[in-house]
Amino acid sequence: MKHLVILLFLFLYSAFLFAATPMNQEVPEQKITEIECEYKKNEPGIAKIFAIKPIQGVYHYKVLLPRGYYENESLRYPCLFVASPGGNAKLGKMEEYIKENGWIAVLLVESRNKSKQGEMMASFLAAHDDAIERFRIQEGLKFTTGMSGGARCSSYNAGMRPGFAGILLQAAGFGYNFAKGSGTVYHAVTAFPHMCVFLTMGRKDSNKVENGRLEKVFAKLPNPFHIEPFDGGHTWAPKQTVEKGLAWLEKNAFEQTKEKGVFCYYHKKYMDEIKDSENDLTYPQYLQIVNMKKMADKFKLKYKKDFKENYATLSSLYYEAKKSKHIKKEILCAKLLASLQAKEKKLVTYIESKKMSTKSIQSQAKKVISSYQKFIDKYPESYFASDAEESIKSLNSL
Secondary structure (H helix, E strand, O other): OHHHHHHHHHHHHHHHHOOOOOOOOOOOEOOOEEEEEEEOOOOHHHHHHHOOOOOOEEEEEEEEEOOOOOOOOOOOEEEEEEEOOOOOOOOHHHHHHHHHOOOEEEEEOOOOOOOOHHHHHHHHHHHHHHHHHHOOEEEEEEEEEEEOHHHHHHHHHOOOOOOEEEEEEEOOOOOEOOOOOOOEOOHHHHOOOOOEEEEEEEOOOHHHHHHHHHHHHHOOOOOOEEEEEEOOOOOOOOHHHHHHHHHHHHHHHHHHOOOHHHHHHHHHHHHHHHHHOOOOOOHHHHHHHHHHHHHHHHOOHHHOOOOHHHHHHHHHHHHHHHHOHHHHHHHHHHHHHHHHHHHHHHHHHHHHOOOOOHHHHHHHHHHHHHHHHHHHHHOOOOOOHHHHHHHHHHHHOO
16 A cells, blocks of 8 residues: 555656646747647657667757737748757847747757757657647748757757758758767758758858868758858857858748748748838849749649739739849849859868968959959949958958
């Protein structure tokens, strides 16, 4: 009898300690809220791929819902899963982009460098599975990010569940296969050829040697890949850099999607922005219209009764934009800037390979800076002028 009392006490005590957040509990918009959940699955497939078994247990995550989430119950949203090397992840410099663009953010609590690998994996799996059931997250618009060890975790995370579109790596590349002692796990990109990867790395970061390694890996893969260096060391990327990365991931996810829901989300978002704008069409808006027209044709929405009117509006905007002198000039600027950026990249490659003397580097840098300045002087109002200014700052720091 005494043993039964003890067992009952332990059962009730454990139940008290773990009280998963009820699924019907309303989570406020625009406010970080903690959710308690549990990972209790047995997934030998994941254990085989990563050579590590996710550890069952109780986990937590924090969530941020966009403004207006409860107004439209049919709309699903992009979602960013964030991992931090120190655990208890925060949005930091990503917060403004997430809020302004109407994303859901899931911030992992237990995932940290000092955790066991199986705990890091389970922390994500528990949070992901709970969030997918609890919130309206759009499959095909799920992304992962993290810094340093958190970046390596994010490279695992994107490959453990379907429906992910991209990874924003900050201050580190892909995760290692710790169980085998060597090697890097590229499952997220080899298993999902649509997965796009944006790598940010400080120019003084000791991990920058990974830039060249990953360029070689992705040269053999169909996945979209981009490296964005910034002035700094081993740290989270600056606001401008990280926002560029998130926008790049969105753009690639939209262009490559096979999910009609993804198209419908962006169609509503972009068309609302364009209709509400009182100014001339911007170059990014032009690109949005081009992509939407392409996607609408891909899904053959021209012939769908519930989309005919929207398609007519989209086509009208598309052909008007094609005739715009302002847009034609921006298209030219885009080509000119791409040419200058190719020269800058070539110079940086030479510098990293240490094949040039300091004098030669400075001489070549001055030439590229001069070209950028001429571009700014000729097209000061261009959408791309700010990119040219940033390149000049980076080259001046060489």
